[in-house]
Structures are given as C-alpha cells and as structure tokens.
Amino acid sequence: MQHSNTQDTLVGLFVAAGIAGLFFLALQVSNLSTFVEEDTYTVTASFENSGGLKVKSPVSAAGVKIGQVKSISFDPKTYQSVVEMAIYSKYENLPTDTTASVFTAGLLGEQYVNLEPGGSDEYLQDGSKIEITQSAIILEKAIGQFLFKSAEEKAKK
Amino acid sequence: MENRVKQQDNLVSVRNLSFSRGEKKIFDDVSLSIERGKITAIMGPSGTGKTTLLKLIGGQLAPASGSIHVDGLNVHRLKRAELYNLRKRMGMLFQSGALLTDMSVYDNVAFPLREHTHLPESMIRTLVLMKLHAVGLRGARNLMPSELSGGMARRIALARAIALDPMMIMYDEPFTGQDPISMGALVHLIKSLNTTLGLTSIIVSHDVQETLAIADYAYLISEGRIAGQGTPEQIRQSPSEWVQQFITGAADGPVHFHYPAKDYFDDLVSTGRRY
Amino acid sequence: MIKFLNFLGRTTTTGFTKLGRGSYFLLDTLAGIGSMALRPRLVVNQIYFVGVLSFLIIVISGLFVGMVLGLQGYYILSDFGAEETLGLMVAASLVRELGPVVTALLFAGRAGSALTAEIGLMKATEQLSGMEMMAIDPIKRIITPRFLAGFIAMPLLAALFSAVGIVGGQLVGTGLLGVDDGAYWSQMQANIDFEDDIVNGVIKSLVFGFVTTWIALFEGYDTVPTSEGVSRATTRTVVNSAFSILGLDFILTALMFGDD
Ligand SMILES: Nc1ncnc2c1ncn2[C@@H]1O[C@H](COP(=O)(O)OP(=O)(O)O)[C@@H](O)[C@H]1O
Ligand SMILES: [Mg+2]
Numbered sequence: 001m002q003h004s005n006t007q008d009t010l011v012g013l014f015v016a017a018g019i020a021g022l023f024f025l026a027l028q029v030s031n032l033s034t035f036v037e038e039d040t041y042t043v044t045a046s047f048e049n050s051g052g053l054k055v056k057s058p059v060s061a062a063g064v065k066i067g068q069v070k071s072i073s074f075d076p077k078t079y080q081s082v083v084e085m086a087i088y089s090k091y092e093n094l095p096t097d098t099t100a101s102v103f104t105a106g107l108l109g110e111q112y113v114n115l116e117p118g119g120s121d122e123y124l125q126d127g128s129k130i131e132i133t134q135s136a137i138i139l140e141k142a143i144g145q146f147l148f149k150s151a152e153e154k155a156k157k
Numbered sequence: 158m159e160n161r162v163k164q165q166d167n168l169v170s171v172r173n174l175s176f177s178r179g180e181k182k183i184f185d186d187v188s189l190s191i192e193r194g195k196i197t198a199i200m201g202p203s204g205t206g207k208t209t210l211l212k213l214i215g216g217q218l219a220p221a222s223g224s225i226h227v228d229g230l231n232v233h234r235l236k237r238a239e240l241y242n243l244r245k246r247m248g249m250l251f252q253s254g255a256l257l258t259d260m261s262v263y264d265n266v267a268f269p270l271r272e273h274t275h276l277p278e279s280m281i282r283t284l285v286l287m288k289l290h291a292v293g294l295r296g297a298r299n300l301m302p303s304e305l306s307g308g309m310a311r312r313i314a315l316a317r318a319i320a321l322d323p324m325m326i327m328y329d330e331p332f333t334g335q336d337p338i339s340m341g342a343l344v345h346l347i348k349s350l351n352t353t354l355g356l357t358s359i360i361v362s363h364d365v366q367e368t369l370a371i372a373d374y375a376y377l378i379s380e381g382r383i384a385g386q387g388t389p390e391q392i393r394q395s396p397s398e399w400v401q402q403f404i405t406g407a408a409d410g411p412v413h414f415h416y417p418a419k420d421y422f423d424d425l426v427s428t429g430r431r432y
Numbered sequence: 433m434i435k436f437l438n439f440l441g442r443t444t445t446t447g448f449t450k451l452g453r454g455s456y457f458l459l460d461t462l463a464g465i466g467s468m469a470l471r472p473r474l475v476v477n478q479i480y481f482v483g484v485l486s487f488l489i490i491v492i493s494g495l496f497v498g499m500v501l502g503l504q505g506y507y508i509l510s511d512f513g514a515e516e517t518l519g520l521m522v523a524a525s526l527v528r529e530l531g532p533v534v535t536a537l538l539f540a541g542r543a544g545s546a547l548t549a550e551i552g553l554m555k556a557t558e559q560l561s562g563m564e565m566m567a568i569d570p571i572k573r574i575i576t577p578r579f580l581a582g583f584i585a586m587p588l589l590a591a592l593f594s595a596v597g598i599v600g601g602q603l604v605g606t607g608l609l610g611v612d613d614g615a616y617w618s619q620m621q622a623n624i625d626f627e628d629d630i631v632n633g634v635i636k637s638l639v640f641g642f643v644t645t646w647i648a649l650f651e652g653y654d655t656v657p658t659s660e661g662v663s664r665a666t667t668r669t670v671v672n673s674a675f676s677i678l679g680l681d682f683i684l685t686a687l688m689f690g691d692d
Contacts, residue, residue: 007480014484018588021595025630028617029523029598032626058622065622110623215565244567255562258554269566272573317566 040067040086041126045100045113050081051136052111053102059085059113066091069113085113087124095120096128102136111136168193168325168357169214174223176206176213183209185381186223191325196351196358198372200365202403205378207361208252211327214359215249216240228324245273248318248326252333254310256302262289262313263298269320288316292346308339312346319350325357326350332364340364344371365404369393377403454650457571461649464569464576474577475584482543482578482645483585487592489542490535494526494593497534498600501525505601506609515609519616520623522601523594527624527633528689531594533681536640539586540673544648547578548669551652552662560653575653579645586641587634594633632688639680644673 026032050072059067067087075082087094097118104111115130124130169191176184183206191197201207212218214225216232225232230243256265266285270276276284289295292312302310311331318326328347332340348371351358362368369375369389377385377392377400385392385400392400401407418424468475505521551574554560560570598620605611624630648669655665 007484008476010484011476011480014479014487014585015588017487018483018585018591021588021591022634024595024598025527025591025633026626029527029595029620030624030626030630031621032630056625212561217561217564241567241569244565247565249562249565251558251562251565253558255558257559257563258557269568272566272568314562321566 039089041089041092042070042084042086043094043124043126043128043130044082044084045130045133046075046078046080046082047100047102047133048080048135049102049138050083051102051138052104053081053083053113053136054111057110057112059087059115061091061094061115061117066115083113092123094124096122096124097132098124098130099132099134100130101134104137166193167191168228169359170226171210171214172224172226174213174225175221176209176218177221178209182381184220187378187381187383188223189376189383189386191357191359192374193357194351194355195373196347196360196371198360198362198368198375199378200362200368200375200403201378201384203363205380207363207378208329210378211249211329211359211361214327215244215247245269245321246324248321248323250311250314250318250326250328250331252329254302254307254314256305256310256314256317258302260301261298262294262300262302262305265302265313266298266317266320269317273321284320285316288320289313291319291350292316293342306339308335308342311335311339311343315346315350319354319356322354323356325359327359327361329361330363331360332362332367340367347371365406369404379403450654453654454646457575457650457653458646460571461575461579461646464572465580467572468576468580471577474573475580478577478581479585482539482547482581483588486539486542486585486589489538490589490593491596493534493538494531494596495600497530497593498522498526498597498602499604501530501597502601502604502609506605506611515605515611516615517619518601518605518611519598519618519620522605523598523620523624524629526594526597526601527629529681529685531590531597532633532636532640533677535590535593535637536586536644536677537674539582539589539641540644540648540670540677543582543585544644544669544673545666547582547645547648548652548655548666549662551575551578551649552655552657552665555653555655556657556659556662575649579649582645582648583638583641586644587637590633590637590640628689632684635688636681636684639684640677643676643680647673647676 053069053072055069055071057069058065059069067085070084070086072084073082074080083100094115095118097120099116099118101114101116102111103114118132167190171187171189174184174187175182189199199207199210209218213220214227214232216235219233227243227247230239232240232243235243256262257268260268263285266288267281270281270284274281286295286298289298292315294309294312294316297305297309297313302313305313315326331343331347335343344367347358347360350356360368360372369392372389374388375386375392376383379399384403385395385397387395392404395401501522502518505518506515509515509518509521551560554570554574560574563570563573602613602616606613606616651665651669651672655661
C-alpha cells in the first residue's frame with residue numbers, strides 16, 4: 001500500500017488532540033491538580049450534627065479552601081459525628097482554639113467546614129482535635145424554631 | 158484413510174458429495190475427479206450449485222456427507238492452519254473478480270505476496286509486473302478497480318490468483334457478461350496459462366462453446382447430479398436429450414421453458430386473488 | 433394470538449441466534465489483537481477513517497452543546513442566585529453524560545454506519561470470500577484493525593467533545609452572560625472529581641466504543657449480500673447502537689454514581 005504521509009500526520013494530530021483533551025479534563029476541569037501535589041495533616045472535630053457534609057467536602061478558612069473532609073463517622077458513646085479533615089500542610093499554623101462550624105454555601109449550596117482561628121499561641125498538629133465546634137444549621141429545625149418562637153411571642157402579648 | 162496412490166493423477170477428487178442449503182438439496186451423492194495438469198469444465202444451468210462446488214473444494218463450505226481431496230489432503234479434515242496452507246496453493250477467480258476496491262491494481266496483485274511473504278519491495282515489484290504482464294495489463298497498474306472494465310477486472314484478478322504460483326486455479330464463470338473480444342482474450346489466457354505454468358484448471362461455466370473449446374474434460378451437472386461427462390467430443394455427441402438441449406440452447410426440451418404453474422387458461426380466468 | 437406467540441418465539445430465537453453468532457465473531461476479532469502489534473499500520477490507517485473523519489462533527493457538536501448548556505444552565509441557576517456554579521453544571525453534564533453519550537451516538541451515525549456499509553459491500557462483492565481463498569483471514573486483516581481503531585478513537589473523541597463543550601459553555605457564560613470567569617473554573621475544579629467523574633466518563637466511552645464498533649462490524653459481516661441487505665444492515669447499526677448506548681449508559685450510571 002502506498003503510505004500517505006498526510007494521512008499519518010492527520011492521525012498523529014488527532015491522537016494528540018484527543019490526549020490534550022483528556023489532559024484538559026484531568027488538570028483544568030477536575031480536582032486532580034488540587035489534591036495530587038499537596039501534603040496534608042489530619043485534625044478531627046466532633047459535631048452534634050454534621051448535616052449534609054460529605055467526604056471530600058471543602059474545609060475553608062476566611063473563604064479560602066485549605067483542605068477537605070477525609071472521613072465522617074458516628075461515635076456511639078457520645079452520639080456525635082466525628083469528622084476527620086485533611087488540611088494542606090502549608091497552612092500549619094492554625095491555633096488550637098480554632099472554631100469549626102458546618103456552613104452552607106448559599107441557600108441551596110453544598111455544605112462545608114469553616115475554620116475560624118482563635119488567639120492561642122499553640123498550633124494544631126497532625127492528629128489534634130478541635131474542641132470548639134458548631135453544628136450544621138438544619139433548615140427545617142431553624143424554621144420550626146422560628147415559627148415556635150413567634151407563636152410564643154404572640155401568645156405573650 | 159483414503160488411499161493416496163489411487164488419486165495420484167487426480168489433483169482433486171470428490172467422492173459421494175452431498176450438500177444442502179436449507180431444504181434444497183444442491184448435491185446428491187456426486188463424485189468427480191479433476192486430472193492434474195488438465196483443464197476440466199463443470200457446466201450446468203444457473204443455480205445448480207457450480208459456485209457452491211468451488212467453495213466446497215476451497216473449504217469455505219463443508220459437505221453434509223462425502224469427502225473432497227485436494228492433492229491427497231482431505232479438505233474438511235484439515236486444521237485451520239493446514240487449510241490456509243493448502244489455499245495458498247489454490248487460486249480462485251471469482252465471478253465478480255473480488256478485487257479489493259480500496260487499493261490500486263498494483264496493490265491488489267501485490268496483496269497476497271505482501272501478506273504471505275517477507276520479500277523486499279523491489280522483488281514484489283518485479284513479481285507484480287511479471288504477473289500483470291502475463292495478463293497483458295502491465296500498463297493498468299495505477300488504475301483503481303472502479304476504473305476497470307469487467308474483462309480487465311477479471312484479468313487483474315487472474316494476475317492476483319497466480320501471484321503465489323499456485324498449483325491449480327478455479328475459474329467461476331470467467332466468460333459471463335464479456336464482450337466477444339475480452340471473451341476471446343480470456344479463453345486464450347486460460348489456455349496459455351495452463352500450458353506455460355503447468356497449472357490444473359477448473360472452469361465453472363454455462364457458456365458451452367467457449368468452455369468446450371479449451372476443456373480437456375467436462376462434467377454437466379443438473380439437479381444435484383452429474384447429467385453427463387466426457388471429452389468435449391463425447392459431450393457433443395452425447396445421446397442424452399438433456400445434454401443436447403443444454404449445449405445447443407434449445408428453448409424447450411426436458412428442461413421446460415415454463416416455470417411450473419397451474420393451467421394457463423384457469424390462471425387467466427381466475428380472480429387474481431392469491432389463493 | 434397463537435400466531436403472535438409463534439412470531440414472538442421465532443423473533444426471540446433468531447435474536448439469540450444472532451447474539452450467539454455475534455459473540456463468536458467478537459471472540460475471533462479479539463483473538464486477532466495480538467497480531468496487530470506486528471502491524472500497527474493497519475490500525476493507524478483505520479484511526480484515520482473512524483477518528484480523523486469524525487473529528488469535525490464531534491468538535492462542532494461539542495461546541496454547540498456546551499453553548500446551549502451555558503445558556504440553559506444560566507437561566508435556571510440565576511433563578512436561585514447560583515450562577516457561580518454554571519461551570520460545575522456544564523462540566524458535570526458533559527463529563528458524566530453528554531460527552532460519552534452524544535459522542536457515541538454521533539460516532540454510530542458517522543463512523544459506525546460507514547463501517548457497516550464498507551464491510552457489507554466487501555461481503556456482497558465477494559472480497560471477504562476472495563481473501564479467505566487467498567489464505568488471508570478477513571477477520572484478522574479487515575475486522576480487528578477497525579475494531580481497535582474504534583475502541584481507541586471513541587474516548588479521544590469523547591474527551592474532545594467534553595473539552596470543547598466546557599469551553600463553549602464558558603464563552604456563553606462568562607463572555608455573554610457575565611458569570612465570573614474565576615468562579616466558572618474554580619467551582620468546576622472544586623467539585624469535579626478526577627476518579628468519580630473524569631475516569632468514569634472515560635470508562636463509559638471505552639464501553640461505548642467497544643459496543644458500537646462491535647455492532648457496526650458484525651452487522652456488516654452478517655449482511656445479506658445484496659444492496660438491500662447492506663442498506664438494512666446500515667440502518668440496524670445506527671438503531672441498535674443507539675439502543676445499546678442509551679441502555680448501557682443507564683446501567684453504567686447506576687453502577688458508577690449510584691452511591692455517593
Ligand atoms: N449463501 C447462500 N444461502 C442460501 N442459499 C444459497 C446461498 N448461496 C447460494 N445459494 C443457493 O444455492 C444454489 C446454488 O447456488 P450457486 O452455487 O451460486 O449456483 P451457480 O453458481 O451454479 O449459479 C442456488 O439455488 C442459490 O440460491
Ligand atoms: Mg455461480
């Protein structure tokens with residue numbers, strides 16, 4: 001068969017373009033770039049209720065992502081939700097009295113852990129536990145409380 | 158199992174062959190022999206199973222019973238690799254030519270050489286040009302199959318069939334649909350290839366005169382059986398009515414002009430419904 | 433009624449017979465893969481026919497699908513004040529579903545039908561039979577390279593489709609409708625998971641490539657060797673491929689994204 005060079009070149013270009021597409025999806029679209037390269041250390045926090053938090057939900061401080069949820073389990077002794085978080089090693093100076101809260105991004109957005117640094121001189125280390133936590137706000141509960149309160153107030157008047 | 162000595166001068170021997178397509182019996186206990194180095198014709202009306210016979214010999218179809226030996230080997234007992242080795246020594250010229258439409262004439266003839274040998278390209282070129290020269294179409298090497306006339310396509314296919322220097326060639330209807338000049342060229346070509354290359358040829362055809370002109374021996378097949386056989390002379394002088402009708406092409410005879418139907422008058426006056 | 437049951441029984445039986453023949457055909461095709469290592473050129477030539485020639489239709493379709501997703505997504509999301517997540521929505525729909533599925537459907541129409549017609553015509557003109565008589569196995573020589581080419585080309589085409597679509601969504605979303613460019617990409621990156629989304633999408637398109645090419649080649653190889661037979665086989669390729677793609681997509685989606 002006569003081998004056509006242009007045909008070979010086009011096949012080469014096509015395969016290169018396809019592979020470039022795959023790389024684009026892996027590096028530009030997905031989280032691959034964010035989690036392969038980073039070293040992390042683990043801290044835990046217990047919540048009364050971790051709401052809709054999931055593995056891989058973001059952990060952020062002051063609106064910046066500094067890590068992600070590694071695991072969520074139920075502690076049968078305290079009846080609490082134990083959340084393990086992987087924090088990027090470059091954010092190593094979080095004070096021990098940091099507050100962890102479960103927040104929701106926007107009204108219907110996903111839930112994430114927000115860390116609010118305290119004032120201590122000692123820093124969290126691998127395996128540390130965050131003591132001060134605030135549970136997720138469960139929408140139904142909040143609405144229920146609000147209605148209950150306003151009914152109570154009305155009754156007082 | 159079979160005695161090899163017995164078949165020595167027969168390149169192909171078909172013994173008690175039966176084969177059916179669904180309900181239809183195509184061959185019913187047919188035996189015939191193809192002598193080495195000769196041109197043997199197999200003739201019969203369209204649809205009698207001439208192509209089927211060639212495919213049986215080539216091992217593309219398997220018989221219901223009976224055996225086919227080619228060069229002493231039982232075609233349908235061979236392992237796949239052995240069958241492929243045997244096929245390298247048999248050429249077949251298909252009715253349509255069966256050229257590969259996506260490559261040029263040159264590449265078509267080179268195809269079996271490239272697939273089966275590790276010859277350098279310069280040697281392949283020499284061989285291809287020789288084979289093309291043998292069929293008189295060396296000048297057509299750069300054409301594509303779609304640019305060829307029917308006669309040219311068949312000659313190219315013939316060049317491809319002899320590319321691996323086979324011991325035999327099977328021609329399926331080589332003359333059908335050819336103008337008189339290409340027909341003459343093909344008749345001449347088949348005859349001269351047979352003598353110069355020492356081939357054994359099997360011609361399947363219903364073109365009686367051209368075939369009988371070059372055949373050494375002929376079989377006539379009809380309705381799954383051999384209806385006549387012999388040298389061309391013997392065939393021409395056969396007392397059988399059926400043979401005479403076939404070779405002279407009379408419209409009516411033992412084979413009727415009309416396909417079986419109910420009475421003509423009844424048919425005309427009936428309502429035309431399908432029952 | 434009895435007639436109908438009879439008909440149903442016969443159709444089912446022929447269906448299974450065909451599946452059986454198709455499976456043998458597939459085994460023969462796969463058995464030839466080893467020999468392709470010695471003759472990569474055969475596969476490269478076929479990638480040209482199934483891949484390069486499908487490139488344009490895939491890229492253009494991907495661009496438009498992405499742009500439509502950008503528009504529709506914006507209208508829906510902005511009702512909830514969540515237009516920041518437009519990038520996520522566009523990328524998730526493309527990478528998980530539309531990329532593999534639409535590419536496979538287009539591939540079946542563009543390359544699959546061409547493969548069926550090509551093989552069917554080769555059969556009708558006795559080219560396959562002729563090869564067999566030349567002691568060349570048509571499955572190894574003709575079918576296997578085309579099969580491999582389809583299997584390789586499909587994920588590449590699907591990746592192109594998704595990538596171009598994401599850029600199309602960005603053009604509309606951030607260029608026309610004023611979504612923040614940083615948010616478009618960061619929401620996407622934060623939520624599209626490499627393994628769960630990208631790898632699963634690629635697995636889907638590998639499965640679709642396998643099945644679509646298999647159907648196309650088998651329909652061609654199994655063609656009734658007449659011009660009517662070839663045209664019917666071509667239609668069957670497109671219809672059967674579409675059903676298989678959509679059915680398999682449901683099953684794969686349930687398996688992959690079922691438990692989160
Ligand atoms: N693939 C096939 N399937 C079913 N029947 C076939 C097939 N090929 C040929 N036949 C039937 O077998 C008979 C013999 O065909 P063939 O060998 O082509 O005849 P010939 O070459 O003598 O004209 C015909 O009646 C034909 O209809
Ligand atoms: Mg015939």
